Amino acid sequence: MAKVVKNSGTICLRAEVCDLERTLLGGQSFRWRKLCSEPKVKYCGVALNTYWELTPEAEHIAYEAHVATNNPTNTNFTSLLSDYLRADFDLEKQQKNWMLADEKFKKFVGQPVRMLSQEPLENIICFMCSQNNNIKRISSMIQWLCSAYGNKIGLFNGQEEFTFPTLKELQGERSCSQLDAELRAAKFGYRAKFIARSLTEIEKLGGLDWFEQLRRLPYMEAREALVQLPGIGYKVADCICLMSLNHLQAVPIDTHIFKLAQRHYLPHLASQKTVTSKIYDEISQHFQQLHGQYAGWAQAVLFCADLPQFQPKLESNAAKKRKK
DNA sequence: TAACTACCTTTAGC
DNA sequence: AGCTAAAGGTAGT
Numbered sequence: 001m002a003k004v005v006k007n008s009g010t011i012c013l014r015a016e017v018c019d020l021e022r023t024l025l026g027g028q029s030f031r032w033r034k035l036c037s038e039p040k041v042k043y044c045g046v047a048l049n050t051y052w053e054l055t056p057e058a059e060h061i062a063y064e065a066h067v068a069t070n071n072p073t074n075t076n077f078t079s080l081l082s083d084y085l086r087a088d089f090d091l092e093k094q095q096k097n098w099m100l101a102d103e104k105f106k107k108f109v110g111q112p113v114r115m116l117s118q119e120p121l122e123n124i125i126c127f128m129c130s131q132n133n134n135i136k137r138i139s140s141m142i143q144w145l146c147s148a149y150g151n152k153i154g155l156f157n158g159q160e161e162f163t164f165p166t167l168k169e170l171q172g173e174r175s176c177s178q179l180d181a182e183l184r185a186a187k188f189g190y191r192a193k194f195i196a197r198s199l200t201e202i203e204k205l206g207g208l209d210w211f212e213q214l215r216r217l218p219y220m221e222a223r224e225a226l227v228q229l230p231g232i233g234y235k236v237a238d239c240i241c242l243m244s245l246n247h248l249q250a251v252p253i254d255t256h257i258f259k260l261a262q263r264h265y266l267p268h269l270a271s272q273k274t275v276t277s278k279i280y281d282e283i284s285q286h287f288q289q290l291h292g293q294y295a296g297w298a299q300a301v302l303f304c305a306d307l308p309q310f311q312p313k314l315e316s317n318a319a320k321k322r323k324k
Numbered sequence: 325t326a327a328c329t330a331c332c333t334t335t336a337g338c
Numbered sequence: 339a340g341c342t343a344a345a346g347g348t349a350g351t
Binding site for chain 3: 027127128130131132133134135136137138190194230231232233234235236239252253254255256257275303307
């Protein structure tokens, strides 16, 4: 049994510029959950081979980090977490810019959502799972994947936690079609084949080294490289560029953003039923022209504001009638 | 070239 | 209770 090492500390990130609820549970990552421990709210989850418990305070975020010693990680947990939450990014300043550029942005800026800096492989697999899917099911699929192929870190608050598997761990001695079959059996549906084939491709392209190249490439070139993989279209490619390749100008257009754009930004699209590639480009470029180099982060704020789970509770029909 | 539709599976909403 | 539609889309037609 591997030894588990525990570390604790704080990172400098004021609650005012970091809403952990929306940042961690808003569909960027699928491995965080809320720990409703009294008296303080905590969030726990796995990222970067480490199991974290985070407690937001007014002036900083307190963390506990647990890592199994047989899992390789950087041991400077403070810098690890700071990088993950992009603590150096001045969100306050950018939000002011976004509001200046877009009058309508104001009503969405209530809560400060941070753009996580995630690991490419995890990001790619999660978002290949995201097509025609919802956050709840994606989370359970990823949890299964980690427990089946990752390394156990330990038992925390009644749940076993696992690292996200590496490319090698996912492939093992398995052929591409074997992995496909295993994922099929685990209810990944038609995404199973996409994932198995893409992993084979990624291995051929150089694995982690390839991801490093994509980080250094201009955004549009990284995007074009990604859509060559089976199961990755422009939407998922943009998610990957934005969330794990540091291309913060990428603006993924999903069904939520499409509907939001129809209602609030590009009314002439109101009659359109589906997001064609032409419409995709139009909406994406609209937000890029509005917000520039950090347009993708601005989009993430809009996306979170639009999620049903973060909507203020609708008043009941009975309450509406009483008002009338 | 651009727009339509099948696709795995789950579940919220009738 | 049983059905439909929609869920962070993509690839093939």
